[in-house]
Amino acid sequence: MKKLNLSALSASELQQLKSDIEKELNDRSSKLQAIEEVKKLAASKGLKLEELFAELGGSKAGKGKRELGPAPVRFRHPQDSSLTWSGRGKRPNWMKEAMDKGLTEDQMRV
Secondary structure, eight states: OOOOOGSSOHHHHHHHHHHHHHHHHHHHHHHHHHHHHHHHHHHHTTTOOOHHHHTTTTTTTOSSOOOOOOOOOEOOOOTTTTTTSSSSOOOOHHHHHHHHOOOOOOHOOO
């Protein structure tokens, strides 16, 4: 953790920092309290949190990004039909080159 040089701050900056820290601590405490309440309520109803999240359509916390799966082709090179792009991620070089030559996205749209 990066250490702050508190002596470099003015009195008003220190007061603001103190206020911000107290607010953050209160927010975290409230969240932890709410989580504990949910855990107790779930346990009293005979539910595991994993079951509850699955029922609500969520996933386990910390699982990472959801996978999108394969995307349909949205753009195709006018001369070489093997060159396609779904519109996700970085624009491919073939599309940049085609646009530099005067083609528009709409002309390559499938």
